[in-house]
Amino acid sequence: MPDDKRVTLPDPRSRNPLVFPGGTHDPATVFLSEVIDHPNIDVGDWTYYNDRSLPDDYAETLAPYLYPGAPERLNIGRFCQIAQGVQFITATANHPMAGISTYPFAVFDRDRIGGYRDSLPRGRDTKIGHDCWIGREAMLMPGAELGCGVIVAARAVVRGKIPDFAVVAGNPARVIRMRFEPPEISKLLEIAWWYWTPEKIAKILHLIEQGDVAALTRCNEDRALE
Known part of the structure; x- marks a missing residue:
């Protein structure tokens, strides 16, 4: 990597990490770990969300049905x-389906709403792997699981498990291509660069930004980078 320019990662504890050329911070780009405080949501460092509407409540905006203490997690x-x-549509959005009507009468009855919530089947957790890109207005249905490196096209509706480094699109979302060959995917999962220290990532960011898995593997084996 050329040494005429030092590469650094943004502070993962900053709220608005994107800085415009004039020095002001973009209010629409946030690190989610710094704006979400919800007992049922875990967000890894450096994961960002961009929303020009500037929500008051990011947890409610992204997962509108996931209430604190719900039986599933995001x-x-x-x-x-x-x-x-x-939007992440978690299982708490479900209605009862065993009766004649699916209308949630108990939701409007303070004396019965607790029992109503307990009666709904426990849904699977929604899991998003590392380094996933989720396009505008995509919807992830209850229990969706994205592997690492997945790209979700705009307005896709994702159900079930999506393999690592797949590109998905459509409703229902289908795999339209894989980003790498199987041996390369295995190597990338083994390397797991997203767990490296910020200093190590910065040193070989030029390789992470490129598509040469073999070169990244060789560089990772250089102990001088530890």
Whole structure:
């Protein structure tokens, strides 16, 4: 890497990490770990969300049905990129389906709402791997699981498990291509650069930004970078 320019990562504890040329911070780009305080949501460092509407409550905007203490969780990895309008529809959005009507009568009855919530089947956790890019207005349905490095096209509706480094699009979302060959995916998961120290990432960021898995592997084996 040329040594005429020092590369640094943004502070993962900053709220608005994107700095314009004039020195002002973009209010629409936030590190989610710094704006979400919800007992059912875990967000990894450096995962950002961009929303020009500047929500008052980022947890409610992204996961509107996930109430504190719900039986399921939303787990988002490190270095994810989430566009405006993305929503995680968790299992708490379900209605009862065993009766004649699916109308949630008990929701409007303070004496019965607790029992109503307990009667709903426990849904699977929603899991987002590391370094996933989720496009504008994509919707992830209850229990969706994205592997690492997944790209979700705008307005895709994702159900079930998506393999590592897949590109998905459509409703329902389908894999339209894989970003790397299987041996390269195995190597990238083994390397797991998203767990490296910020200093190590910065030193070989030029390789992370490129598509040469073999070169990144060789550089990772250089103990001088530890």
